[in-house]
Amino acid sequence: xxxxGYLSEFSLGEIFRFLAQGQKTGCLTIKPVEAxxxxxxxxxxxxxxxxxxxxxxxxxxxxxxxxxxxxLIAKRGWLRIPTIQKLAQLCPPRATLGLCLKTQGALDGEQxxxxxxxxVLTPIPHLFSIKDGWFEFDANHPxxxxxxxxxxxxxxxxxxxxxxLLRDWTPLLDKLPLPSSTVISLLQGEVPYHLHQSEWQVWExxxxxxxxxxxAAKLNQSVLDIQKICFRFMVVGMVExxxxxxxxxxxxxxxxxxxxxxxxxEISHSFLQGLLTFLKGKKDAA
Amino acid sequence: MEIMRIVVTGPVGAGKSSFIRxxxxxxxxxxxRKATDETAALKAKTTVAMDFGRLHFGKNxxxxxxxxxGQERFDFMWDILIRKAHAFxxxxxxxxxxxxxxxxxxxxxxxxxxxxxxxxxxxxADNPAAWPMEEILLALGYLSPHHRPPTVPVNALETASVxxxxxxxxxxxxxxxxxxxxxxxxxxxx
Numbered sequence: 001x002x003x004x005g006y007l008s009e010f011s012l013g014e015i016f017r018f019l020a021q022g023q024k025t026g027c028l029t030i031k032p033v034e035a036x037x038x039x040x041x042x043x044x045x046x047x048x049x050x051x052x053x054x055x056x057x058x059x060x061x062x063x064x065x066x067x068x069x070x071x072l073i074a075k076r077g078w079l080r081i082p083t084i085q086k087l088a089q090l091c092p093p094r095a096t097l098g099l100c101l102k103t104q105g106a107l108d109g110e111q112x113x114x115x116x117x118x119x120v121l122t123p124i125p126h127l128f129s130i131k132d133g134w135f136e137f138d139a140n141h142p143x144x145x146x147x148x149x150x151x152x153x154x155x156x157x158x159x160x161x162x163x164x165l166l167r168d169w170t171p172l173l174d175k176l177p178l179p180s181s182t183v184i185s186l187l188q189g190e191v192p193y194h195l196h197q198s199e200w201q202v203w204e205x206x207x208x209x210x211x212x213x214x215x216a217a218k219l220n221q222s223v224l225d226i227q228k229i230c231f232r233f234m235v236v237g238m239v240e241x242x243x244x245x246x247x248x249x250x251x252x253x254x255x256x257x258x259x260x261x262x263x264x265x266e267i268s269h270s271f272l273q274g275l276l277t278f279l280k281g282k283k284d285a286a
Numbered sequence: 287m288e289i290m291r292i293v294v295t296g297p298v299g300a301g302k303s304s305f306i307r308x309x310x311x312x313x314x315x316x317x318x319r320k321a322t323d324e325t326a327a328l329k330a331k332t333t334v335a336m337d338f339g340r341l342h343f344g345k346n347x348x349x350x351x352x353x354x355x356g357q358e359r360f361d362f363m364w365d366i367l368i369r370k371a372h373a374f375x376x377x378x379x380x381x382x383x384x385x386x387x388x389x390x391x392x393x394x395x396x397x398x399x400x401x402x403x404x405x406x407x408x409x410x411a412d413n414p415a416a417w418p419m420e421e422i423l424l425a426l427g428y429l430s431p432h433h434r435p436p437t438v439p440v441n442a443l444e445t446a447s448v449x450x451x452x453x454x455x456x457x458x459x460x461x462x463x464x465x466x467x468x469x470x471x472x473x474x475x476x
Contacts, residue, residue: 005383008384009383010425022429175387240427242395243394245362245365267459274344275349276453280453282449283450286444
């Protein structure tokens with residue numbers, strides 16, 4: 001399975017939600033259309049590869065040479081590349097390089113955490129700053145065990161972090177929930193994420209009745225700020241947007257009986273049978 | 287006169303007007319210009335356009351099809367259409383992931399206003415850039431394969447394809463009726 005598109009159409013946050021909720025395994029490739037100046041933390045690369053396993057992020061690279069993790073370890077001065085390669089030969093097939101080196105006592109758990117932070121947790125949130133890019137998710141791409149530490153991260157947490165870091169929201173403005181919309185909680189239990197104070201304030205006002213602009217008024221904040229927070233909640237699957245009816249003068253003046261002009265009645269069994277028979281005939285004739 | 291009302295909705299360009307035109311026995315009415323039949327009641331004091339098509343299939347029995355306005359703005363016309371509809375079809379272009387957000391917004395709007403049977407029709411499914419059905423349903427928020435509405439590919443320009451979609455929706459409506467009847471019987475028994 002391969003899906004493709006542009007971030008201007010289907011934002012990175014939405015892609016992450018899609019991959020997490022679908023528990024997807026494979027490689028997400030992002031090629032910036034313009035590797036702009038906003039990519040300050042990441043070295044400029046022509047492509048970014050993020051690997052998913054059952055909906056979790058397991059590795060992230062800017063090349064497909066399967067040697068980036070080795071270079072990271074060597075750069076920190078923990079092991080030389082020839083040593084890593086020698087130890088890697090002792091690993092069973094489909095074992096992640098990180099856990100393999102840990103099992104052999106070459107690296108410890110804290111070192112793996114630092115590597116994972118450098119490889120995944122720090123750079124990926126900055127991908128959310130890419131203004132536009134082409135993406136492809138390939139579910140048939142094999143997992144790069146040589147690039148994996150054995151640790152995983154939730155795409156939802158990463159998306160939340162990425163959207164919090166975002167300074168220029170211009171590419172996402174048309175994707176934000178409308179000011180007149182209500183947002184409805186989709187959570188059954190407790191909030192599964194660590195929310196910032198401003199997010200908690202908004203969350204406490206999400207009761208299924210208040211619109212975004214009403215929440216903004218209650219909290220004395222800008223509507224745009226509340227829209228951004230609600231968008232973050234939507235991306236991580238905490239809420240859904242329910243659009244409001246646009247109020248026009250005609251609604252206020254429209255007499256109630258006009259709404260009732262069309263009776264709503266149950267459709268009879270004979271009607272349904274007759275309609276199905278008619279449709280079958282129409283199909284045969286087509 | 288027994289009339290079944292079906293709403294055809296979806297993002298702009300999903301094929302709503304074509305769908306209704308392909309199956310309607312009358313020239314599709316754009317209510318912004320001309321209102322007839324039941325649409326006259328709907329048209330009152332509004333400037334919002336919608337498509338209306340009709341299918342008579344016997345004496346005093348007809349299927350009416352209403353296409354929602356194309357723009358993503360939910361006005362009172364939507365509200366009336368949904369609350370008076372027996373079922374609805376959501377058309378989504380398979381090759382336009384940018385439309386999935388709008389489709390999801392429409393679904394949430396519908397779901398919170400009426401509990402009526404529905405069907406998802408995927409147009410342009412043969413386009414090389416089309417997303418697979420499973421992935422589109424996921425993008426629309428249907429996470430569990432066990433709790434999804436019936437979904438069919440639709441070519442809004444082909445009669446057989448439109449008929450297929452309508453038949454699938456009618457069958458879903460009939461199943462829903464039976465399930466509701468069973469529920470009522472069970473409640474009565476308890």
